[in-house]
Amino acid sequence: MILSRKRKRLLLVFLLCSSAIYIFILAPMDTGYEAADERSWVDFPVNYSHLITRFNFDVTKEIRSGDTGERNWALGNCSLESPESIRKDVVDLRVIVITYNRPQSLDRLLQSLNKAEYDNDNVKFEIWLDRSIYGQISKDTLTTARNFRVSYGRCSIIVHSTHVGIQGQWLNTWEPSAQSREMAVILEDDLTVSPFFYKYLKLVHNKYDSRRDVSGFSLQGTSLRHSDGHCCLNVATENKVFLYPTLGTTGFSPKRDSWFMFKSWLNHITSNGQRPPLIKDHVAVTWYEDLRRLGHEESMWEMGYLYYTRMQGEYTLYPNFKDHQGLTVNWFEVGLHNKGKMEEDSNGKPENGLLRSWNPQYDQLPDEPIYVNNNGDVIS
Known part of the structure; x- marks a missing residue:
């Protein structure tokens, strides 16, 4: 009986250790945002230029068709763009939204941006989506970005080619030319x-x-x-x-x-x-x-x-x-730097x-x- 209890304890310890190894090694690592639902992660091409025309055509087609059924993810008017193409834009204000896998937070921020005053200026909204360390993206977050129907200005979705983390999101998204007079504001998605x-x-x-x-x-x-x-x-x-x-x-x-x-x-x-x-x-x-x-x-x-x-x-x-x-x-959403309090x-x-x-x-x-x-x- 004593031996049986010891074996049970050893088995319990083994299971706990195995769980810990999965959490810290195999599970998607915390990258400064809330933990991901692994079912929401999907593969996305590193070079997605061949998808841009099809992606944007499908969105435009369904908007014009008035389709409000199950495919209402396509009712937004944010276009998928590459990092190189967006830097050619000439704007007065560039609103850079950095996100990862907080779709509800992203939607709340985007809706507040829609209610702001822009004084008839040339405004561009850019939603920069980071990848996991395995190169995947949050499907729910991408869907939220695609759903967003901007009420003023233009809107782009840019997917990083690799996982860049918070540092890369802050430092690699605004690249104005030396001649540019544009203003930019960088917003994390829980604002x-x-x-x-x-x-x-x-x-x-x-x-x-x-x-x-x-x-x-x-x-x-x-x-x-x-x-x-x-x-x-x-x-x-x-x-x-x-x-x-x-x-x-x-x-x-x-x-x-x-x-x-x-x-x-x-x-x-x-x-x-x-x-x-x-x-x-x-x-x-x-x-x-x-x-x-x-x-x-x-x-x-x-x-x-x-x-x-x-x-x-x-x-x-x-x-x-x-x-x-x-x-x-x-809103101090759960992440690497916040506990959601x-x-x-x-x-x-x-x-x-x-x-x-x-x-x-x-x-x-x-x-x-x-x-x-x-x-x-x-x-x-």
């Missing part, structure tokens, strides 16, 4: 945008793009203190905007020249087999070290950006509306909400925005 996000972006780009100490523009209304990770930065609202040494990725619009120089510097560093140095006195270093122990440090591309912008004396410009209202809000209000919405109305006073931006350090203190 929602304010109807006025573009109105604000036009305003701050026009006002501050010429400043050498500005690297880009964040759309988020709430930020931690990056000296200790505590919430929140509280800047007097008499200051409509402020300059802060840490970028905000809850909707980020890089300044073209700064973005280009940063990526050139990073490519030079990494091509020599080096890693960007870590800055001191910043809570993100702690997060980075935790991820490095798990083997996921490559997901924090921001560490290189933090070092580069500090070295260059560059800052991110943040909005500063009443009650921490933002031009974006983060979004703080909600009584209506089940993100606690720190979106800017829902525009006061003409917002148009009056200061010539000299204040500087705020990572501890939240105003500095000279």
